[in-house]
Amino acid sequence: MSKLRIAIIGAGPSGLSQLFAFKQAEQEERIELVCFERQSDWGGLWIYTSQIGIDAHGEPVHSSMYRHLWSNAPKELIEYPDYTFYHHFGCFLPSFLPRALIYDYLTGRAKANNLRRYIRFNTAVRHVDFDDDKNEFNVEVENLNTGSTEYLSFDRVIVAVGHHHVPNMINIDGVDQFPGRVLHSHEFRGADEFVGLNLLIIGGSISAEDIASECYKFGAQLVIISSREEPIGYKWPAEIKTAPILVRMEGRKAHFKDGSSVDNIDAIIFCTGYRHFYPFMAKRFRLHCGVAEIIPPSLYKTIFWIDQPYLAYLGAAKYLYPFSLFELQTALVRDVFLGNVKLPEKDQWQADLNEWKKREKAMVPFDILVWADLELDYMRDMLALLHTHDGNQPLSNFDFDKAQKLLKKYSENKLVDILGFRDISYESTAGMENTKLVQVCKPWLENMDDTIESFLINYREKL
Amino acid sequence: MSKLRIAIIGAGPSGLSQLFAFKQAEQEERIELVCFERQSDWGGLWIYTSQIGIDAHGEPVHSSMYRHLWSNAPKELIEYPDYTFYHHFGCFLPSFLPRALIYDYLTGRAKANNLRRYIRFNTAVRHVDFDDDKNEFNVEVENLNTGSTEYLSFDRVIVAVGHHHVPNMINIDGVDQFPGRVLHSHEFRGADEFVGLNLLIIGGSISAEDIASECYKFGAQLVIISSREEPIGYKWPAEIKTAPILVRMEGRKAHFKDGSSVDNIDAIIFCTGYRHFYPFMAKRFRLHCGVAEIIPPSLYKTIFWIDQPYLAYLGAAKYLYPFSLFELQTALVRDVFLGNVKLPEKDQWQADLNEWKKREKAMVPFDILVWADLELDYMRDMLALLHTHDGNQPLSNFDFDKAQKLLKKYSENKLVDILGFRDISYESTAGMENTKLVQVCKPWLENMDDTIESFLINYREKL
Incomplete structure (x- = not known):
């Protein structure tokens, strides 16, 4: 039997999560997995580069990252249950971390799982279309180092390029x-x-x-x-x-x-946001999603292209719990593509999407906690779909109530002290190793040196 | 008889020059002319915009222009013989002008000749290929305002997008x-x-x-x-x-x-220069030209694609006399495409290109005057080709010796005073209206206000 050929476009947080999900399934003999990444390294938006505009390959710079950015979400909201911050850094840490630590953590799991071998770096996907006769995707990719082009075929395509790299620029008089x-x-x-x-x-x-x-x-x-x-x-x-x-x-x-x-x-x-931009997708598979839309159109459960379920988008929704959400999405994509989870009949997909869009439209006036409710319900939905089989369950110890309470507290803390909210730490949302609440040793406002070394030195226990 | 369908890609200086050349031929009944411009206005690189990176349409920003840029070439080297600066502004001016005046002048001729009607603004050309069976170009264009795509056919395609808008970025350690x-x-x-x-x-x-x-x-x-x-x-x-x-x-x-x-x-x-970049051209018609190359490969007389002479590139060479060069190139493209000028047999083209490349390679050590010699000889070559018929002759009063002497003087003046070279004016390179040598009323270094109004007020004669 020939292998199922799967292409992942992008090796950022969602793409890496997808690679990890497939690896967990231990089905190497059944699948052929290739991840295409335009940048020279993994980590997507979490890579910092000084470059702006056009990069050394003539490609638009992907990065929207700045020096001295700290995550604005507590690490308890983005922690992988199977690979904790404690495990990665070997010490308990406060909730809010500088970029370099998030990057190191995020790519640390990928490194620990030897995911690099699936990735073709410096490779831009130029065009994706589906050949209805041959029942496969045609994918044109360009090696940015050599300029050479290849035409490849895949049975499944997963778009994981994100939507925070193409500015939504506006014109204002003068x-x-x-x-x-x-x-x-x-x-x-x-x-x-x-x-x-x-x-x-x-x-x-x-x-x-x-x-x-x-x-x-x-x-x-x-x-x-x-x-x-x-x-x-x-x-x-x-x-x-x-x-x-x-x-x-x-x-x-x-x-x-x-x-x-x-x-x-x-x-x-x-600071006018980012637009969804998938110019490499054939017109009929190109997601068009507004800057402010939470639930993207055209996708079942914000993932599966309704008119072509062999095509999946990751992280296309607007989200509050990014990494946790990706874990669920990528587990679902894996299990559906491997045939372990059967989705409801296709004729129910549009109706389901309509229900979510209705709920989104009712979110006026906007309230972050109402949004969080919607997102958690969506995550529950995905978990329910996954529970139809007994494969690898992601987020098995994710406590939805705790997550919601954490977000509520976090919002309140921001309202109380917008410049000090990063100085407060939160309890884990699950029964994870990181149970120790660690206080910051220096307020964010005064902490000007945020390299990994200088940050960790304050928290690392003597071994 | 059906009309000859001609597409021009880009409405910057070379594209506008091409439109003007066709208009001069007065062959409206024989040709159908469409110019596609990605930006919302004409003038190409001479448009100033504050935007960098990605524009409001999600397109890479074309502009490399800065506020307070002054032309670094004397206007005598860029003047259109049929439309002088004197004619446009109604007064004699010194040789070096601020951007706003160059832009106004350049687009002034286009305006005066009603060229706007040929241009489809906010329209990006996405793909150009040639259908060998139908003997025509397929051109995919996208309306950036509506997002709609059209597939059009043309008999001739002229690439006029320039090569000073995609940075040649380099990486340096640290x-x-x-x-x-x-x-x-x-x-x-x-x-x-x-x-x-x-x-x-x-x-x-x-x-x-x-x-x-x-x-x-x-x-x-x-x-x-x-x-x-x-x-x-x-x-x-x-x-x-x-x-x-x-x-x-x-x-x-x-x-x-x-x-x-x-x-x-x-x-x-x-300030590492710009790279040639024509991603919208089918691979086999995509010009690959090094950052430092003066004579581009693959093109006869730096214009006609050797393996597909219905395809022309404008301004692909590295040049010193931009607007004058464009006038010759666009006249030649017009006359060849309309059948008024017959180029030498195609089997001689590659040999001709090799000769020019040989001459370029001999330019070591680099000397701007040797480069100018090469460029003027190339212009003479084009004039010779044009003289095989008695159509509209561009640059009929362009004095090659004067042009070379002017460039020599200009280079010397820069060596003498790099911050003051813009304060010296030059004689016209032809018997044009502008025969009056006008001295600057304020040195460039002290002139901080370079709007059209404030600049002209010093030179405009009382009417």
Whole structure:
């Protein structure tokens, strides 16, 4: 019997989770697994590079990462049950970690499981289509080092490129005549480039609040967060102000929707989110999903392409529990593609999707806890599908109630102290090794050195 | 008889020149002309936009233009004989002009000739191939506003996208760990963003010298130009220094090839040039041309694809006399495609190309005047081909000797005063209206306001 040929596009968190899921199944003799990665290393968005715009291969730079970024989610929300932070670093850690540690942890599991051998780095997928006659996918890939192109065939394709690398840029009157630096958060590489400056940040969501905090931490003179939405009510220091949406720049003067204005702006940072972008997919398989959509269209359980169930997207939904979600999605994709889990009849898929879209639409006014409820229910849904067989169950010890309570507490803590929320640690959401609540040894606002070495030295136990 | 269907890809200087050339031929009843432009306006690289990276359509930003850029070539080298600067602005001007004036002039001729009607803006060409059976090109285009795709057929295709919009980025040890701003000249938008800073510029060519001068003009504290080549010998002020090529960054400290180092670098600007990039062309028609190549391979007279002469590239060579060169190239493309000029037999093409490549290879050590000689000879070649019929002759009054003398004088003036060379004006290279030598009213180094209005007010005669 010939092997089932499976292509994974992208070796970021979801792609690596997928490789791990397949490895867990121990079906090497039944499947041929290839993961294509455009970058020269794994870890996707968690790779930091100084490059912006176009990279040394002529490809758009994938990274939206900045120096000195710290995860804004407690590690208890992103921990792999089978591979804990404690296990990886050999010590108990506080909840909020600098990028370098998250990257090391994330790729640590991949390394420990020898997943690198499945990955073809520096390889861009150029085109994916399905040959209805031959009943297989045609995949065109380009080796970015040699420029050579290959045409390959697969039985299943899994899209794991993420959707936080193509900026959702917007035009605002006068910005093009603004005599200072203009960038999107995708091109933001470090707050240390904005010391002493007056910044205008456009956007009302997570990037905006994180970059504003970061710039304040590193010594920006003034940060104005301008957004369409009403401010959430964070208690900002005097150097960070909120404003209605920017309607026009006039030289260095910003005019806001309520008629107010601020002069002497030095730089404008658009934190206007990212757009779904899958140009390599044939038109009929290309996901079109709005910037603000939580539940993507065209996909059953946000994964399986309704009109072509051999095609799966990972992480296409907007999510709060990324790594845990990926664990469930990739287990489901594995079990469905290997024939161990049978999904409901296809004629029920669209109706199911409609139900989720209805629930999403009812989420007005927006509330993060209502969103979390939806996401946890979706995760329960996936677990229920997985429970139809007795294979490898992911997140077996994930406590949904604890996770929801943690998120509630976390939201409250942010409201109480937006610049200090990373100084509070949380209990594990499951019965994992990391049961010790570790307090930070230095508040985030004062901790300017966030390399792995300098961070760990404070927490590592004497062996 | 059905019309000859001609597609032009790009509405920058070469594309507009091509549209103008066809218009001059007055053959509207014989040809169907469509120009596809990805940007929302014409003028190509001469459009200034504050955006970097990815634009509002999700496309890579085309612009490499910066605020306060002035042309580094005297206007006498880029003037259209049939549409002079004097005619356009209604006054005599000095030789070196700010970007806004060049843009206004360049698009002025297009406007005056009503060329906009041929152009489909916000339209990206996705794929071009040739159907050997039907003997026509298949062209896939995408409307960036609607996302809809069309499949069109053409008899001739002209690639006019230029090759100064995809950065030739390079990796140097430690740059990724550098705790400051890193950018390529493609993303450089204005020297006013670098006031008071210590800059490290990588590169030994025109972008490097222009961005260094610009940053000095606007108040950078220190500019180090690091390059592989020996310095040209410009007399830089104390704030601009040259250095051997950077081999490694260690924090903010730059280490150069000769073992020397400089600390406290604030930003690194890669002026490492641009790469030819035509991803939308079918593999067999995709030009592969090195960053430093003057004569591109695969093209007869740097224009006609040797194995498919219905396909033309414009401006694919490295050039010193851009607009004049485009005028000749586009006249030749027009006359060949309309059947008015017969090129030599195809079996001679490769031999001709080999001759030019041989001459290019002999240009060691590099000398700009030797390069100019080659380019002028190439222009003479094109004129000779055009003279086989009595159609519209471009550059009929272009004086090759004068052009060469002008370039020589200009090179000497740069050597004498790299920061003041824009303050010297030159005589016209032809018997054009602009015979009056106009002195600048303010040295470039002191002229901080370079809008059209403020610039012209000094030169406009009372009417």
